[in-house]
Amino acid sequence: MPVTALPQGNRLRAGRFSEAGRIYLLTAVVHNRQCLFADWRLGRLVAHELRLAEDLALARSLAWVVMPDHLHWLVELEGASLDGLMQRVKSRSAKAINTVRQTQGKIWQKGYHDHAVRREESLKTLARYVVANPLRAGLVERIGDYPLWDAIWL
Structure with a gap:
């Protein structure tokens, strides 16, 4: 019996x-x-909405950047599931934007990508990767010139 490929959004959730x-x-x-x-x-x-999720003890933001067409968020999960957290942030921000x-x-596109950070991965290295997105994209020459990012270490 042939295996039917799942749509990309479903594969991300599997x-x-x-x-x-x-x-x-x-x-x-x-x-x-x-x-x-x-x-x-x-x-x-x-x-x-990212800050509100932290205020409500749903998650603790370690680093984030809002790029022109996407969001990266390094986060410690607290009082919500991944799906619940992302659904809340995306739906509330969409309503505010509209x-x-x-x-x-x-x-927002349906779904999201998640990567569970392994113990051996450096959080500061991941945070630098997140906040340096505007530099790599050529949007700014210094991260301090980009208005849409934050990290707990900086």
């Missing part, structure tokens, strides 16, 4: 495991890779 206290590197992509967050004011709405833009419709 085998996903949420564990409180574990650190994850999460990536979410804007619908159709639209450079929505080139407008930093819209990106700040996403940043607000309200500000006076639009309706999708803001």
